[in-house]
Amino acid sequence: xxxxxxxxxxxxxxxxxxxxxxxxxxxxxxxxxxxxxxxxxxxxxxxxxxxxxxxxxxxxxxxxxxxxxxxxxxxxxxxxxxxxxxxxxxxxxxxxxxxxxxxxxxxxxxxxxxxxxxxxxxxxxxxxxxxxxxxxxxxxxxxxxxxxxxxxxxxxxxxxxxxxxxxxxxxxxxxxxxxxxxxxxx
Amino acid sequence: xxxxxxxxxxxxxxxxxxxxxxxxxxxxxxxxxxxxxxxxxxxxxxxxxxxxxxxxxxxxxxxxxxxxxxxxxxxxxxxxxxxxxxxxxxxxxxxxxxxxxxxxxxxxxxxxxxxxxxxxxxxxxxxxxxxxxxxxxxxxxxxxxxxxxxxxxxxxxxxxxxxxxxxxxxxxxxxxxxxxxxxxxx
DNA sequence: GGTTAATATGTCAAGAGTGACATAGCAGAA
DNA sequence: TTCTGCTATGTCACTCTTGACATATTAACC
Numbered sequence: 001x002x003x004x005x006x007x008x009x010x011x012x013x014x015x016x017x018x019x020x021x022x023x024x025x026x027x028x029x030x031x032x033x034x035x036x037x038x039x040x041x042x043x044x045x046x047x048x049x050x051x052x053x054x055x056x057x058x059x060x061x062x063x064x065x066x067x068x069x070x071x072x073x074x075x076x077x078x079x080x081x082x083x084x085x086x087x088x089x090x091x092x093x094x095x096x097x098x099x100x101x102x103x104x105x106x107x108x109x110x111x112x113x114x115x116x117x118x119x120x121x122x123x124x125x126x127x128x129x130x131x132x133x134x135x136x137x138x139x140x141x142x143x144x145x146x147x148x149x150x151x152x153x154x155x156x157x158x159x160x161x162x163x164x165x166x167x168x169x170x171x172x173x174x175x176x177x178x179x180x181x182x183x184x185x186x
Numbered sequence: 187x188x189x190x191x192x193x194x195x196x197x198x199x200x201x202x203x204x205x206x207x208x209x210x211x212x213x214x215x216x217x218x219x220x221x222x223x224x225x226x227x228x229x230x231x232x233x234x235x236x237x238x239x240x241x242x243x244x245x246x247x248x249x250x251x252x253x254x255x256x257x258x259x260x261x262x263x264x265x266x267x268x269x270x271x272x273x274x275x276x277x278x279x280x281x282x283x284x285x286x287x288x289x290x291x292x293x294x295x296x297x298x299x300x301x302x303x304x305x306x307x308x309x310x311x312x313x314x315x316x317x318x319x320x321x322x323x324x325x326x327x328x329x330x331x332x333x334x335x336x337x338x339x340x341x342x343x344x345x346x347x348x349x350x351x352x353x354x355x356x357x358x359x360x361x362x363x364x365x366x367x368x369x370x371x372x
Numbered sequence: 373g374g375t376t377a378a379t380a381t382g383t384c385a386a387g388a389g390t391g392a393c394a395t396a397g398c399a400g401a402a
Numbered sequence: 403t404t405c406t407g408c409t410a411t412g413t414c415a416c417t418c419t420t421g422a423c424a425t426a427t428t429a430a431c432c
Contacts, residue, residue: 002417002418003280003282003285004418004419006285006289007285010285010288010289010292013289013292018379018380018381019380019381019382020379020380020381023380030285030288031278032279033279033280033281033284033285033288034279034280034281034282034284034285035278035279035280036419037419037420037421038380038381038382039382039383039384039419039420039421039422040418040419040420042381042382042383043382043383061379061380061427061428062428063379063427063428063429064378064379064380064427064428064429065379065380065381065426065427065428066380066427067379067380067381068380068381077292080289080292081292081293083286084286084289084290084292084293084298085286085293085294085297085298085300085301086301087301087304087305088282088283088286088305089282091280091281091282092217092221092389092390093218093219093220093221094189094219094220094221094277095219095220095277095347096189096220096274096275096277097274098219098220098344098347098348099189099192099193099196099216099219099220099344100269100270100271100274101340101343101344101347102196102216102219102340102341102343102344103192103196103199103266103270103340104270104336104339104340104343105335105336105337105339105340106196106199106263106266106267106270107267107270107271108271111271112270112271114271115271115272115273118273119273119274145365146365146368146369149291150290150291150369151291153291153365154287154288154289154290154291155288157287157288157290157362157365158284158285158287158288160358160361160362161281161284161287161355161358162284164354164355164357164358165351165354167354168350168351168353168354169347169350171350172346172347172350175346176343176346179331179332179339179343182332183332183336188387188388190388190389204409204410204411205410205411205412206409206410206411209410222389223389223390223391224410224411224412225389225390225391225392225412225413225414226388226389226390228411228412228413229412229413247397247398247409247410248398249397249398249399249409250397250398250399250408250409250410251396251397251398251409251410251411252397252410253409253410253411254410254411278419278420
């Protein structure tokens with residue numbers, strides 16, 4: 001099975017969801033580390049159902065269009081359980097900003113510094129967003145991750161990676177921008 | 187133009203290379219932040235030549251098969267120069283290990299801790315590799331990035347991102363593993 | 373009554389990337 | 403002489419992902 005399938009099963013392990021619900025999770029917050037469009041999700045749900053990992057039932061709604069609510073099966077739960085402790089399939093890193101950094105000697109140092117200052121701002125912004133979620137988690141789920149429910153700890157662990165990533169990325173942008181400033185129109 | 191094209195032009199800005207040379211750069215060291223297989227590179231070179239960004243001439247070799255050596259044109263150089271200070275096209279983050287972390291509550295804490303310990307080892311290994319390159323750069327290009335040639339600084343800046351990324355990733359793995367250890371067969 | 377927006381589910385063509393297949397020159401070793 | 407391995411260039415089928423197209427329900431607003 002493809003990783004997208006496990007991402008869907010992972011969400012359905014926590015609660016029953018419709019395709020539309022899954023789409024929104026894949027935008028935020030799951031989309032912070034695994035994203036997918038609805039054009040991927042609906043066919044994937046059909047595939048997962050065909051293989052017996054999920055089932056659905058139609059829920060009629062009065063104030064909205066009807067929807068199909070999907071639930072994970074025992075077989076689906078077993079599949080995620082097996083996948084979750086397997087080493088991840090190695091993925092090729094592709095970071096366009098690092099590629100630009102590698103080519104930055106071709107540019108005017110002024111324009112280059114501006115690029116990295118702007119990118120620093122964006123990563124700081126994302127960092128602050130993650131930190132707000134962290135505060136919310138600590139307020140609602142308890143200060144220490146050791147005492148959180150295991151599923152909540154899992155969410156918190158993923159968030160921690162986001163925080164580390166953005167913090168370190170912003171710092172790197174700041175460092176590059178500073179070094180570029182020193183080369184400005186000397 | 188696609189980012190792959192700029193990656194190729196970025197390398198050709200530094201020196202003339204054959205498709206095979208480019209393939210090896212895209213494995214290492216450029217592959218650390220932008221990778222491509224030779225099945226992508228050869229068609230891309232044809233496309234770039236068609237658009238006038240590169241030209242090639244055949245070099246006959248005695249001890250090896252002949253090769254096509256590509257060089258960047260003035261038009262190609264102009265294209266990279268414009269691209270390099272443009273904000274990067276936003277890319278969807280997809281990190282399978284973070285997705286596994288998010289689902290880790292489904293697993294046995296022992297097996298989960300083993301996964302993150304192993305991943306920590308791999309990221310530490312990559313970190314040490316980057317740090318060896320850093321030492322080599324400092325020995326050969328000078329200690330302070332401010333005084334490096336601009337193109338060398340660009341290479342160093344990309345490397346610094348790799349170092350920060352791996353250091354932070356390894357630390358996160360260590361943190362997750364430690365928290366999981368605390369939940370072991372209590 | 374018409375428009376806009378959110379909910380809800382789907383399909384399809386095109387692009388990007390991978391892995392396999394294919395061919396060939398040359399060197400060195402068995 | 404054959405085999406292995408590196409150099410060297412290319413194609414192709416398949417998968418994954420995106421963006422556009424397509425349709426329908428209901429609420430809220432003008």
